[in-house]
Amino acid sequence: MWRLPRVLRVPAVAFGFLGAWLGILLPGLAGAAEVVVYSARHYGQEAAFEAFTKKTGIQVKVFNGNTGELFERLKSEDERTPADVLLTVDAGNLWNAARAGLLAKIDSPQLEANVPGHLRDPENRWVGLTVRARTIMYNTAKVKPSELSSYEALGDPKWQGRLCLRTSSYIYNQSLLATMIKRHGESRTEEIARGWVANKPTLINSDTKILEAIAAGQCDVGLTNHYYLARLVSKNPSFPVAPFWANQQTTGTHVNVSGAGVTAHAKNRANAIKFLEYLSSPEAQQLFADLSFEYPANPQAAVNPLVARWGKFKRDDINVAAAGELQAAAVKLADRVGYK
Numbered sequence: 001m002w003r004l005p006r007v008l009r010v011p012a013v014a015f016g017f018l019g020a021w022l023g024i025l026l027p028g029l030a031g032a033a034e035v036v037v038y039s040a041r042h043y044g045q046e047a048a049f050e051a052f053t054k055k056t057g058i059q060v061k062v063f064n065g066n067t068g069e070l071f072e073r074l075k076s077e078d079e080r081t082p083a084d085v086l087l088t089v090d091a092g093n094l095w096n097a098a099r100a101g102l103l104a105k106i107d108s109p110q111l112e113a114n115v116p117g118h119l120r121d122p123e124n125r126w127v128g129l130t131v132r133a134r135t136i137m138y139n140t141a142k143v144k145p146s147e148l149s150s151y152e153a154l155g156d157p158k159w160q161g162r163l164c165l166r167t168s169s170y171i172y173n174q175s176l177l178a179t180m181i182k183r184h185g186e187s188r189t190e191e192i193a194r195g196w197v198a199n200k201p202t203l204i205n206s207d208t209k210i211l212e213a214i215a216a217g218q219c220d221v222g223l224t225n226h227y228y229l230a231r232l233v234s235k236n237p238s239f240p241v242a243p244f245w246a247n248q249q250t251t252g253t254h255v256n257v258s259g260a261g262v263t264a265h266a267k268n269r270a271n272a273i274k275f276l277e278y279l280s281s282p283e284a285q286q287l288f289a290d291l292s293f294e295y296p297a298n299p300q301a302a303v304n305p306l307v308a309r310w311g312k313f314k315r316d317d318i319n320v321a322a323a324g325e326l327q328a329a330a331v332k333l334a335d336r337v338g339y340k
């Protein structure tokens, strides 16, 4: 067996020990390059992660959980956290994470160039990576698009007993209400929500189940994120539900994001920034759009053809951070009007 000459053996052993200790103390430097992701996003992202590793050699380690669990974990781990990146859905969740001090500022001209300003934290602690439209869905056999116009108009008495809504305890409609408060003020938004409640909506805690209820004729209209319909239509092209782009004559359709930030105590901060920059690149954005049916945040990537068929629409371009800023107000408002 080949052996080092005796004079080199002791230093080699010493360096071996040192290397091992560095490996424990500075895993990002001494071990294989990696980025550790806490992810509360569970759909259509693996291909982009794999492409990142292929391109950079940096391994992506993912720990999945729901947003609440991952927040608690980050808080309790504090500076000992292995997480470099928090990936989650809804700007309201990203805003809450930033406010709790779980995310650090990122200074990246590339992210600023790739992602439009209204989809990013004004203080650069998180960035939107995919865009989802939350709009009106209707049964194509029972409703004509000409009967529809806006979120507000779903409070019209003609929708009495015909409306399905997600329960207000879930963040998607909290964010919608928060954005409406930003746009219309609190008293007007309260009036709108009272209109919905007066129509005795069927409350369902799942966007997919709302769409299935509309298809089954249990209700005629509802509000859901667009990609849930895309998933159902991709399995069954004759699924009898279509989107109507709400508020085209006024504020535009409500959009939200899934997105990410670099954790406050990231051990692999440089890799984490590289990772987010890659996820915002046209190449990764195309993978997201193709696999998850969301709209790319980077306008250089193309919309999935199944979704593109639904046409272009005017988006509400208010900064999505409003969903976080006014979340507490939205929850209180829902409570006041009896929207459960």
Ligand SMILES: [Fe+2]
Pocket: 089, 225
């Ligand atoms: Fe979702």
